[in-house]
Structures are given as C-alpha cells and as structure tokens.
Amino acid sequence: MKRTSLSLLLVVALLSSFACERRGDGTSTAGGETSGPIKVGVYGDLSGQTSSFGQSTRNGVAMAFDEINKAGGINGRQLTMLFEDDQGQPAQAATVVTKLVNQDRVVAILGEVASTNSLAAAPVAQQAKVPMITPSSTNPKVTQVGDYIFRVCFTDDFQGAVMAKFAANTLKAKTAAVLGDVNSDYSKGMTQFFEQEFNRLGGRIVTKQAYTQTDADFKGQLTAIRSANPDVIFVPGYYGQVGVIAKQAKELGIKAPLLGGDGWDAPQLFDLGGEALNGAYMANHYSIDDPSPSVQKFVAAYKQRYNGTAPDAIAALAYDAAMILADAMRRAGSTDSTKVRDALAQTKGFAGVTGSISINESRDAVKPAVVFELQNRKFVYKETISPSGSDATAGAAPAASPAGATAPASPAAASTGAGATTSANTNVNTNTNTTTP
Numbered sequence: 001m002k003r004t005s006l007s008l009l010l011v012v013a014l015l016s017s018f019a020c021e022r023r024g025d026g027t028s029t030a031g032g033e034t035s036g037p038i039k040v041g042v043y044g045d046l047s048g049q050t051s052s053f054g055q056s057t058r059n060g061v062a063m064a065f066d067e068i069n070k071a072g073g074i075n076g077r078q079l080t081m082l083f084e085d086d087q088g089q090p091a092q093a094a095t096v097v098t099k100l101v102n103q104d105r106v107v108a109i110l111g112e113v114a115s116t117n118s119l120a121a122a123p124v125a126q127q128a129k130v131p132m133i134t135p136s137s138t139n140p141k142v143t144q145v146g147d148y149i150f151r152v153c154f155t156d157d158f159q160g161a162v163m164a165k166f167a168a169n170t171l172k173a174k175t176a177a178v179l180g181d182v183n184s185d186y187s188k189g190m191t192q193f194f195e196q197e198f199n200r201l202g203g204r205i206v207t208k209q210a211y212t213q214t215d216a217d218f219k220g221q222l223t224a225i226r227s228a229n230p231d232v233i234f235v236p237g238y239y240g241q242v243g244v245i246a247k248q249a250k251e252l253g254i255k256a257p258l259l260g261g262d263g264w265d266a267p268q269l270f271d272l273g274g275e276a277l278n279g280a281y282m283a284n285h286y287s288i289d290d291p292s293p294s295v296q297k298f299v300a301a302y303k304q305r306y307n308g309t310a311p312d313a314i315a316a317l318a319y320d321a322a323m324i325l326a327d328a329m330r331r332a333g334s335t336d337s338t339k340v341r342d343a344l345a346q347t348k349g350f351a352g353v354t355g356s357i358s359i360n361e362s363r364d365a366v367k368p369a370v371v372f373e374l375q376n377r378k379f380v381y382k383e384t385i386s387p388s389g390s391d392a393t394a395g396a397a398p399a400a401s402p403a404g405a406t407a408p409a410s411p412a413a414a415s416t417g418a419g420a421t422t423s424a425n426t427n428v429n430t431n432t433n434t435t436t437p
C-alpha cells in the first residue's frame, strides 16, 4: 500500500514538472518567449493604509502601457500589466511577487512604493533574476538588494539632506524635532539623513518622537515636541498619519512649521489635514506646475483619463518606470530577463516626466528634488534643489553606494554640469525661486 501511494506521488510529480516546462515554452529563463503579449508584473497597495500609492502606481503604468501598445507595442508585441494588491504589507508584497515570478512568469516587475515593501519583495525578484524597477521607493537599501533591482527616483540621503538644507538655509532654523514612523524604513532613513545634514549645518535635534501607522492619536508626542519648542518639526511619514498630525499639532497650538518628504504626497492629504497644513513644507519628485511641454502634456492626458485627478509624484514616476522598461526591452531586442536587466543598467539621459533619468552604477537615478509650501490645499512650488557634484569629501551618504560608483551623467536639470557622484546628496545647490518654475 505504502509503495503504491509513493509511486503515484512520483508520477504526479513527474507529470507536473513536464507541465511546468511546457508552460514556459521550453525556456528556463523568465521572459524568453518571443511572441505573444509581454507580461509585466506590478504590485502595490490597493486596500491598506497606503492605498493611494497603489492606485497611482497602477494608473501611471496603465497609461504608459496603453500609449506604447497604441503605437505598436514593443517590436510588434503588446504589453500586459498583471497587477497584484499587497495591502501595503511587507509579507504580502513578498508573496505576490513570488506569484508573479513563479506562476505568471512575468518578464519584469514594477513596484513597490513604500520602501519597506520593496525591501521585502526585492530578494524574490533578485533570486529569480527578474528585473524589478521601483518607481518611487527612496530608501538607499532597496537597490542594494542586488543587480536586478533598479529605481527611477532619487534616494533619501539626498531627499533628507534637501530638507535639512531647506530648514537651515532657507528657514534659518537652528533647532528641529523629529516625529517618525518606527516601522518604516523610509521614515527611519529620512530621520537619519536629515539629522546628519542638519547637524553638519550647525542645527540641533531637540527631541525625537515615534509613532506607528496604526496610531490615530499623536497628542502625547506632539505635547513633548511643544515643550521642546523647536524651530521646525520634521515628519518623515506617509499622508495617512501626516494629515492627522498636522490637525492635532494645530489643536495643541503648535506654530513651528512641519517639514516632510515625498511620503506626504497623495490626493487625500488635504482631506485629512485641511488648512492645518498651511505653512508646511515638503520635498517631492516633480511639480504639476512645471511649464515644460512634456510635463504639461502628461498632466493633461492623465487628468483626461482619470476624471480630472491630477497625477501625483507616484503616478508620474510609475509612468516613467514603465516607459524606461519599454525602452530597455526595445534596446535589448528581447524580453529575456538578463538582457533586459543589462539594457536597464545602460539607461542614460532618458527624458522622463520627472526629469532626465540616468541609471548609475548603484542602479539609482540621480535627479533634482522640488520643495513645496502647502497653502490652501495646494502644493505651491518654492525651490528646485539639484544634486551637485563631485565633492566626495563632503562627508557621508554612507548607505548610498555599496561600490564607490563613479559619476553618471548629470541630470538635465542640474545646471552645474557636475557629474553627480553617489555621495552627491551631501552637496546641493539651491536655486531659489519663489514663483512657479
């Protein structure tokens, strides 16, 4: 009896392994097929605490793929997006990427937004040698997972330094408080990089307070901050909590401006924070008010497609990531994952909606940031801050570069013409511009 069931098991196992081989068209590498639709996996949060992030990602990719397909596809083949909702949970992110890789056998993966989720899923893509491009995860560690992991946005060592410089140089702040999300790699990294640069500029952090994404009451932390009386309050979190924090800070009579980064960006931010956000400042990836024709064309097409919703930074970065992937497939002349990876690594001076995108040796993009002031439910453009230079001695950016990478082409908007090194973030040029660019 025992023997019969064992051999039955063997037969089943054998049969299913044949079935697997068939399904892969006889190729072992993902994406080796030469005809039929090109499957691209996309993952993000559609139903959790950061559902705006997944929604915008899906919108941006869908729009890019439609444009590409209407224009004839990639070497005659159409792009298909397979989207998976990870509910904004790191474990779920790893699970859905495993499915996309093993079951759907996608050629490449786009996602996530929150760095913690990208960090959870990237090892799966790396292991399977399926290229993954995160449009918007900014924590330096994400692309350090391996040579199949890319991003098309700047990193937090730059972004954190941008806000520290803005605080010290533009707002003349001498002291700052930090209110950060303890479970978020993004928040922890931003705190570290802000503090490093703010200290370097002679500023002092007077208190650090923590919260988690499930908190709804921040008054304890805000009361402690009020007692420390800082010039500015750095809140490197996501829109869901930041909106509420702004309201409660106002209720407690706190006057110091709140400062933050890209994580604030979502259409829902103003629903949650309303006028309490007036006078706050944040860094972000691009401005919908940028008068350049390519930005204006993108904004108009997106609004038309999505019922008047303006494309936030995530939507724009997702669109750029999709376009960069398509461009790499075209240049590779193949959808073989390794060839696509190699072509991605060669990306130089790609004209994206969010700026000129060159992939450096750490597989990151080096790009300027914009700073907004929040006023009456609007993001009012203040400054563009570009990474500059070659000054590798200006202390730090420890996590940015595993391999002491050399200078890639400088982003188009960086007027200095200096090659941006991986430690570029420590040295920024401020082009003050109080009107719309």
Ligand code: PHE
Pocket (backbone or CB within 6 Å): 053, 113, 114, 115, 116, 136, 137, 138, 139, 186, 262, 263, 264, 265, 313, 314
């Ligand atoms: N940069 C954030 C992170 O790494 C994600 C994010 C990007 C959020 C852009 C909003 C806008 O976690």
